Amino acid sequence: xxxxxxxxYYVNQFFGQIGGEDKAGIEPEFRKEKVGPAIGFxxxxxxxxxxxxxLICGDNYFNEHKEESLSFVMDxxxxxxxxxxxxxxxxxxxxxxxxxAEICKAVADEMGIPVVTGMYIENPGLDTCRKEAYVIETxxxxxxxxxxxxxxxxxxxxxxxxxxxxxxxxxxxxARGMRKSLIVEKRGSLRAVEMLLKRLKGEEFETEMxxxxxxxxxxAAAIKDLSKATIALCTSGGIVPAGNPDHIQxxxxxxxxxxxxxxxxxxxxxxxxxxxxxxxxVYANEIPDRVAPLDILKxxxxxxxxxxxxxxxxxxxGTGTSVANAVKFGTEIGKELKEAGVDGVILTST
Amino acid sequence: MKLEIGRIFIKDIQLGSETSxxxxxxxxxxxxxxxxxxxxxxxxxxxxxxARPGEKVRIIPVKDVIEPRVKIEGGLNGFPGVTxxxxxxxEGRTQVLYxxxxxxxxxxxxxxxxxxxxxxEGAKWTPFSQTYNLTVxxxxxxxxxxxxxxxxxxxxxxxxxxxxxxxxxxxTPDEVLTFExxxxxxxxxxxxxxxxxxxxxxxxxxxxxxxxxIYGVNAQTILPAVLHPNEELDSAVxxxxxxxxxxxxTTYQHQNNSVILDLYAEHGKEINFMGxxxxxxxxxxxxxxRVSDYTVKLAKLLGADAVVVSEEGYGNxxxxxxxxxxxxxxAGIKTVLITDECAGxxxxxxxxxxxxxxxxxxxxxxxxxxxxxxxxxxxxIGKAESIAVLAGGWDGALAEDGTFQxxxxxxIGSTSEIGFHNVTCRLY
Numbered sequence: 097x098x099x100x101x102x103x104x105y106y107v108n109q110f111f112g113q114i115g116g117e118d119k120a121g122i123e124p125e126f127r128k129e130k131v132g133p134a135i136g137f138x139x140x141x142x143x144x145x146x147x148x149x150x151l152i153c154g155d156n157y158f159n160e161h162k163e164e165s166l167s168f169v170m171d172x173x174x175x176x177x178x179x180x181x182x183x184x185x186x187x188x189x190x191x192x193x194x195x196x197a198e199i200c201k202a203v204a205d206e207m208g209i210p211v212v213t214g215m216y217i218e219n220p221g222l223d224t225c226r227k228e229a230y231v232i233e234t235x236x237x238x239x240x241x242x243x244x245x246x247x248x249x250x251x252x253x254x255x256x257x258x259x260x261x262x263x264x265x266x267x268x269x270x271a272r273g274m275r276k277s278l279i280v281e282k283r284g285s286l287r288a289v290e291m292l293l294k295r296l297k298g299e300e301f302e303t304e305m306x307x308x309x310x311x312x313x314x315x316a317a318a319i320k321d322l323s324k325a326t327i328a329l330c331t332s333g334g335i336v337p338a339g340n341p342d343h344i345q346x347x348x349x350x351x352x353x354x355x356x357x358x359x360x361x362x363x364x365x366x367x368x369x370x371x372x373x374x375x376x377x378v379y380a381n382e383i384p385d386r387v388a389p390l391d392i393l394k395x396x397x398x399x400x401x402x403x404x405x406x407x408x409x410x411x412x413x414g415t416g417t418s419v420a421n422a423v424k425f426g427t428e429i430g431k432e433l434k435e436a437g438v439d440g441v442i443l444t445s446t
Numbered sequence: 447m448k449l450e451i452g453r454i455f456i457k458d459i460q461l462g463s464e465t466s467x468x469x470x471x472x473x474x475x476x477x478x479x480x481x482x483x484x485x486x487x488x489x490x491x492x493x494x495x496x497a498r499p500g501e502k503v504r505i506i507p508v509k510d511v512i513e514p515r516v517k518i519e520g521g522l523n524g525f526p527g528v529t530x531x532x533x534x535x536x537e538g539r540t541q542v543l544y545x546x547x548x549x550x551x552x553x554x555x556x557x558x559x560x561x562x563x564x565x566x567e568g569a570k571w572t573p574f575s576q577t578y579n580l581t582v583x584x585x586x587x588x589x590x591x592x593x594x595x596x597x598x599x600x601x602x603x604x605x606x607x608x609x610x611x612x613x614x615x616x617x618t619p620d621e622v623l624t625f626e627x628x629x630x631x632x633x634x635x636x637x638x639x640x641x642x643x644x645x646x647x648x649x650x651x652x653x654x655x656x657x658x659x660i661y662g663v664n665a666q667t668i669l670p671a672v673l674h675p676n677e678e679l680d681s682a683v684x685x686x687x688x689x690x691x692x693x694x695x696t697t698y699q700h701q702n703n704s705v706i707l708d709l710y711a712e713h714g715k716e717i718n719f720m721g722x723x724x725x726x727x728x729x730x731x732x733x734x735x736r737v738s739d740y741t742v743k744l745a746k747l748l749g750a751d752a753v754v755v756s757e758e759g760y761g762n763x764x765x766x767x768x769x770x771x772x773x774x775x776x777a778g779i780k781t782v783l784i785t786d787e788c789a790g791x792x793x794x795x796x797x798x799x800x801x802x803x804x805x806x807x808x809x810x811x812x813x814x815x816x817x818x819x820x821x822x823x824x825x826x827i828g829k830a831e832s833i834a835v836l837a838g839g840w841d842g843a844l845a846e847d848g849t850f851q852x853x854x855x856x857x858i859g860s861t862s863e864i865g866f867h868n869v870t871c872r873l874y
Contacts (some may be wrong), residue, residue, distance in 0.1 A: 222655065276873075276874040279571075280868055283865050284864075292754055302812040304808055307801045310799055315770055346835060348791070376654035416690060419788075435688075
């Protein structure tokens, strides 16, 4: 057994040396050898790694038969079990870029191994895989091969050996959108004063945090008849059964919980309390309904003002929880609520 | 207003039978300090210990950090309005045991605490790994409600700092810093061509373990107030909050507010630093509107050209920060904001709970969810298991061999939004 790390490589029909546009319809195939750029790539790995085979697929075939192509490719990758997957570089070739991107994303998602490719910044495939793959920035044409392969090989070696990856500028990849925490020479307040002086003098300055762009969600249509509606209770105020059985974090939540409240009239203490670390918990712990008002909802149900309270209530901690996690929780909880036939949700925050 | 800070460089702390500084070694009368703190009959017992830079010591859960000081000229000793009678801060001479810190330790209500590692990977992420720390672990008698408990611990920390600070009374300082800024009219006459700059310091004012006090007044109850920068440098502002550990402004950080110090350094050179606006962070929308309007009103009234705005905490205060920013920029006042980020453990999430196109100049002090792994400590002051429940920790974060993981959230001062530490985020 070789102690070299194993790379599986993907190219299109052109770089796979099968042919040009006239061969763009060929079906995917796998060869246990290095083909096209994989040869030059391997030579840059300094004998630390080896390319164990090359997948080749026609650009048109891939784009017209995505599912079949992906399924073939994934089967090969699962069987060959490489340590790392490399595709392209695709430069500014659109269909090739999309194929590289789709495969890179699928490999990263399903196999959890590092993936590397190369693209021109305007390649339409970029957005599909920039978060999942390290995409080395290339020129817009194959003339940039000589420059792209060493960067792709260098980052591949680092990823395969688990070494720390440098900045996008140092490594030559297109920023993935990751906010990486670093220790720098100057303290924050000094950087702020320096930024201020530049701004006051009309000199160029660079913000350290470009503002996020938010998705706008269309509100659902109004409920016409509340007396027939099922209403669910959901909170980011961290109300959980005593003992916090699912270990929901006190800040920066990584999960949510759901608890059957069909047999309860209220979220009484001490059966429930808050695990939320971001507000004064004293009053919430006295009467948890202050944060998640199951008591009032149940009264409404008895009065017939609403049809029914959903059997489960949903909860997590909002403080310090990333927007990405919040979106994930919301999507998962929303799906459950929809399947349970819930018409409306009382969502409380703190 | 003129303030002299006499820094006595502290190179070690020892426990002993008298409180003194000799050749940079601070000796603390352990039993005298315990007796002093136990004058508060609600305190059952006090444990004193020392943690030095480089020692394999972990302090957890940390409540507050306070710099020991003594007032030797002008004003009153201690923390006026809290441990002393009301008095003007910011004038005269204050002697500082520079390099020493009082660190309060002890459970209050469970979740809001922090960690300080004095060595290794953990030490890199907290400024308080560089100070000689006198830890004060406070236990209260039974039957104390959480709000009173918090107050007892908070005041005990301040009293300890005051007690120890006495050691600097008759010592010749190694360095004397002078902070002097006159009235806005005098300074503007002196520097007619320099841009007028204010510092808006946002403070968490949201209930138990989430409060800030100015001259002993809970800042929940105030409209934004103008302070002379010297007042904060001279112990007028104290912390009553512990969440999250990474970006709370400890009392020590108020006493040594780095934004004030760095703006002061440019006063009369590049800017005319006119003062601080202390802006409370409310939980209600009405409160946020009122405070942002009032802050910008004060900036306009003082004719500010620019404002540096620092946040405390994250989540809903992101909105306060951006409201102040938007309203300033619309009024023609340039802003620079300092905030940290909640970008998730993988750093792939958008970092703020709100957004504004006007926020073009922002300093990032790091991702609060950045996970660090630290090696086992040889000695733990406090309770190592606390990591399971504190903000930034989780159940299982402490391995059997003592290795533990946590988010920066749990590390005191790591992502300080007054830019007290050296962490930032870059796009990768």
